[in-house]
Amino acid sequence: MNTNSIILTGNLTRDLEVKYSKSGMAFGDSAIAVNDKEKAIFVNFRIFGKYAETMSEYLRKGTKVLIQGKLDISEYQGNFYTKVLVNSVELLSTKKSGIGNNSNNNFPEPEEDTSFPF
Numbered sequence: 001m002n003t004n005s006i007i008l009t010g011n012l013t014r015d016l017e018v019k020y021s022k023s024g025m026a027f028g029d030s031a032i033a034v035n036d037k038e039k040a041i042f043v044n045f046r047i048f049g050k051y052a053e054t055m056s057e058y059l060r061k062g063t064k065v066l067i068q069g070k071l072d073i074s075e076y077q078g079n080f081y082t083k084v085l086v087n088s089v090e091l092l093s094t095k096k097s098g099i100g101n102n103s104n105n106n107f108p109e110p111e112e113d114t115s116f117p118f
Helices: 048-057
Strands: 005-014 017-020 025-034 039-048 064-076 081-093
Touching: 005 039, 005 081, 025 048, 039 064, 048 064
Parallel strands: 039 081
Antiparallel strands: 005 025, 005 064, 017 025, 025 039, 064 081
């Protein structure tokens, strides 16, 4: 059995930026810095649909998060790009409010979106 699943914990390097496709579907892009003992690894990620629109209110630079999703590798003009296609985000803290690992937070769960072929 093959599995494409990734879980990362780290701090956002920039605010989630929401854009819209030509068909009107929302998607949000950002990146997470993951400390790996001797260096930081920077990983781009994307969130889709209404979940992206909602989470854009909370995902700000410096926020500590846990993201779950699957790894995506794409090629553009001979260059390969890696990003995580996110299906779940857990806020571990925020820069402003200092929310800390609170399992009783009222942040929205992602909706199942079947309009994407992956």
